[in-house]
Amino acid sequence: MTDGHSLVVPVNGLSTHAWVRGQGQPVVIVPGLGCASWMYARLARELARERRVFVYDPPGHGYSEGVRHYPVCISHLTDHLAAWLTRLNLQGVPLLGHSLGGEVIIDLAARYPHLSSALIACAPTGIPENPSVRMQLLRLLRDLPLERPGLLMPGLKAYVHCGVRRMVKLARDQEDHMTGPLLGRVTVPTLLLDGLSDLVIRSWTVRRIQSDIPDAVIRQIPGAPHGLTDTHPKAVASFTLEFLRQQGL
Template sequence: MRGTPVFCTVNGLRTHARRLGQGPPLVLVPGLGCAAWMYHRVAHELARERTVYLYDPPGHGLSEGRADFPLCIEHLTDHLAAWLAAMDLRGVPVFGHSLGGEVMFDLAARYPGATCALIACAPTGIPENPSVRVQFLRLLLDLPRERWGLLLPGLRAYTRCGARRMYHLARDQEAHMTGPLLGRVEVPTLLLDGLADPVVQSWTIWQIHEAIPHTVIRQIPGATHAMTDSFPRAVARYTLDFLKIVGQ
């Protein structure tokens, strides 16, 4: 994977991101258990027009974590907010995939000014948050639909994150999001909906659209949950066009 590794220490944890491309900055926040290296296909498309920061949350990818951190979504949000400030990236657009979408909704609601625009790709959040068992079953349905080249990088990322941390974060999804919190998101938001995604289904995207002001939905026929990998050009094109439209 091309790009430059960038490390900084945030609240005592050595935090990794990979930077590539040129132009205005865009931060990419990965999904549950995922790592920066799983997003290289969409990152290279986005890097044609933006400087992309592929951020590894604490305990994910090449970033340090602790046994007690992170164990809930607010931990992830607090660390992301501190990392953006440490990297002088406060106020830039943020792209979140799956759980990363829920984290950035939380960021925009709880840290006004931390970002100027959101791109939510197959985001979790109200009224989603099924039980951990249902989430696992949906992921099993999705796996055969994904590109096989993503399997080994994904297994490597999940092993690095660990079953215990992933379980706690998935459990926290059941209680985390509320309608009022989504209603506090005040920045322009793009919702990307994969029409072949069994994990985050279209009705969820439309409910989030109703809860957050200033949202736009773009649907991608045939796109699975990991559409950043299976449909990187479509995801990047919708993202870049949206940021131009909103002046970012």
């Protein structure tokens, strides 16, 4: 990222990084599994036209510190995000999560209801649709040719930094994590963004999540693969900003 600045603070003993750009009311971007802040530069640029954007690096991801035993499950990611939001006095801001980041923000809204005012979940994981880590990998490989070529090297850099062991443990924890009762505890306005060319998270999965979150709405983006935040940043930003204006946020 060339605009904005890095912000590093200690959270639970770990140096935690976020990239900050723009002015106005804040919105926080939470990356997907193994992903890093630099992979969301195109989306952050679009959102920063109207908002102050914080692109958060979860522990063990991007420029944030992690340790061997942490994080290795989704509750670790959620608890750290909650502590980071509190540390920066960002309680009650809108949260935008991509893929596993979408699952994390939904989990946070259910378990820490005071910490978010709205959710935008882009291609969210969250139900046991993927029966194994192997199946998830196969779907990601099929989706890869649909992604923007310019994301390949930044993505590989992020995955290498996160590490195979951590990514596998987090992926395995997805299989039984999200349940109907948990989704039903989400009370903030929720927007689900569905890429119609996504081979990883299918449209029926997004509809299933919608059925369990009261009053959640879906917006579809034609031609968008799993990495819709990078391939279609203008559409994601447009739906996000429109949704937040409708909610008076």
